[in-house]
Amino acid sequence: MDEKTTGSWLIHHTQRLQRVDSQRGYERTFKAGKAGILLSAISADKQSVLSSERVEALASAANINTLFELPELLRTLKERDVIDQSSNGISVLGITTQSTLLHTAKIFDALDPSPRELASVQLAEAASNAPINMREALDIGDQLQLPAALARQVIEEAADIGFVDSEPLSGDDRLLFNGNIFRRDDPSKVKKVLDSLADSEQRMLSEVTSALQKRGCLEVSDVKRMLGGPLFDKVMAVGFFDLNVVSNSREETGFVTLPSAFRKYSTSMVEDAFDLAKAFVSSITYGMTMSSSSRGKIDLVSALLRTLIRGEPIGPVPAIAEDYKILELKGVVQVAPGRKNGRSGPMMTLLKKEVGELALQVLLQGDASEHSLDALPSAAVTRYRGPEENQQRARKKQLQHSPQATNDILRVLRTTGR
Structure with a gap:
C-alpha cells in the first residue's frame, strides 16, 4: 500500500475514532490523522500566513480541541517543516491534498505505530476491494505476526469503531466491507449485483443507474420512488449509490450520485478531497439554480470557476457572504471584503485549486449538471454530509429491519475478483 493510500485510511480511521469514547490502542492513528485533518484545513495551494484566530477557527470547525489538541498538532506539523509559528501567526507551505496524505502517513510512521494499528489499516484496504470473511481477515493478522487472540480483537474493534462495516454470517463468522467497494468503477461488481436481483429489481436499478449517468444526480425522493423502499x-x-446531504437552518435535502461519478480521480487515497469537491459542487450549483440575480446568480459557471482556478477573486455580490459558509469552514475558500469594477462588498478566493479543477470537470462533463441539483434548499448551504456517513445511517436502518437483504448483495460481491 502506498503512502497516499495509507494517509487516506488514517484520516478515515481518525474520523471514526472521534465518534467513540476512547482511542486507546489507536493513539498514533488518532494523532497522525488529526494532524492531517488540521493541515488540510489550514493549507492552501500557495504559501500563506494565517492569524492565530483563523487557525483556531478552522481547527474548531474540523473538530479539533483548540486548548488541548491544537498546540501539540502544530508542534508536530512544525517538526515536519510544513508550518512555522511566529508572533504574526502561522505560516503554512503550499500543500495539495495528496501532499497532506503523504505527510499524514509519514507522521504515523514516525510515531512507531503498533502492529494493531498497522493491521487496522491493512484490513480497511482489503475490505475496500471486496467483502472478506473472518478467515481472510485473520490472515492479515498472521502476515503482521499478530497473535491469534490479538488479531481477532483487532477485527472486532475495527467493526465496533467503524474502520470497516460488518455483517454476521453463520456461527461467529462475518463479512467485512466498507463504502469504497463501488468507487473504483468495476463493471463486474455492478453486474454481479444486478444478476442477483429479481427481473423487476434489475430493471428498476438499471433505470436509476441510467438516469444518474445522464443527469449526474437525482433527488433522493425520486430514487426512492423509482426503486421502492x-x-x-x-x-x-452497501454503497451501491452515494447519498449526499446538504442542509441549512431550515431543512435537510439529499441527492443521489453514482460512486464512480468522480471516477477519473476517485480512489481511496483521495477520499477526503472528493468530499470537499462534492461540497463545492453543491454550493456552486445552489448559486446556479436557487440564487436570484440581485444576490449574485451564477450564469456562466465555467467562466466563474476558471476565474477562481486562476487565483483571481470573484464578486463582490451579497450571495458570497451567505452561500459558501461550508466551504469557508473547510478551508476551501476565503471570503473577505473587497472592491472590483467600482463596487465593494464580499469577495471570494479559492484556496485549494485542485478542488476547483475537479468541480469544473464534474460540472462540464455532466456528472453534476445544472438541472440535476434543483432540489437544493432555498437558503444558504451551511452543512454537507458525505456519502459514507449516510451509508452508515442506511446500514443501521437496514439492520433494524432485514440484515439478510444486505448479506445477499455482499455474498454476491464475494465472487468478484479482487
Missing part, C-alpha cells in the same frame, strides 16, 4: 434500503446500505 426495500430495494432502495438494500442498495444504499
Whole structure:
C-alpha cells in the first residue's frame, strides 16, 4: 500500500475514532490523522500566513480541541517543516491534498505505530476491494505476526469503531466491507449485483443507474420512488449509490450520485478531497439554480470557476457572504471584503485549486449538471454530509429491519475478483 493510500485510511480511521469514547490502542492513528485533518484545513495551494484566530477557527470547525489538541498538532506539523509559528501567526507551505496524505502517513510512521494499528489499516484496504470473511481477515493478522487472540480483537474493534462495516454470517463468522467497494468503477461488481436481483429489481436499478449517468444526480425522493423502499434500503446500505446531504437552518435535502461519478480521480487515497469537491459542487450549483440575480446568480459557471482556478477573486455580490459558509469552514475558500469594477462588498478566493479543477470537470462533463441539483434548499448551504456517513445511517436502518437483504448483495460481491 502506498503512502497516499495509507494517509487516506488514517484520516478515515481518525474520523471514526472521534465518534467513540476512547482511542486507546489507536493513539498514533488518532494523532497522525488529526494532524492531517488540521493541515488540510489550514493549507492552501500557495504559501500563506494565517492569524492565530483563523487557525483556531478552522481547527474548531474540523473538530479539533483548540486548548488541548491544537498546540501539540502544530508542534508536530512544525517538526515536519510544513508550518512555522511566529508572533504574526502561522505560516503554512503550499500543500495539495495528496501532499497532506503523504505527510499524514509519514507522521504515523514516525510515531512507531503498533502492529494493531498497522493491521487496522491493512484490513480497511482489503475490505475496500471486496467483502472478506473472518478467515481472510485473520490472515492479515498472521502476515503482521499478530497473535491469534490479538488479531481477532483487532477485527472486532475495527467493526465496533467503524474502520470497516460488518455483517454476521453463520456461527461467529462475518463479512467485512466498507463504502469504497463501488468507487473504483468495476463493471463486474455492478453486474454481479444486478444478476442477483429479481427481473423487476434489475430493471428498476438499471433505470436509476441510467438516469444518474445522464443527469449526474437525482433527488433522493425520486430514487426512492423509482426503486421502492426495500430495494432502495438494500442498495444504499452497501454503497451501491452515494447519498449526499446538504442542509441549512431550515431543512435537510439529499441527492443521489453514482460512486464512480468522480471516477477519473476517485480512489481511496483521495477520499477526503472528493468530499470537499462534492461540497463545492453543491454550493456552486445552489448559486446556479436557487440564487436570484440581485444576490449574485451564477450564469456562466465555467467562466466563474476558471476565474477562481486562476487565483483571481470573484464578486463582490451579497450571495458570497451567505452561500459558501461550508466551504469557508473547510478551508476551501476565503471570503473577505473587497472592491472590483467600482463596487465593494464580499469577495471570494479559492484556496485549494485542485478542488476547483475537479468541480469544473464534474460540472462540464455532466456528472453534476445544472438541472440535476434543483432540489437544493432555498437558503444558504451551511452543512454537507458525505456519502459514507449516510451509508452508515442506511446500514443501521437496514439492520433494524432485514440484515439478510444486505448479506445477499455482499455474498454476491464475494465472487468478484479482487
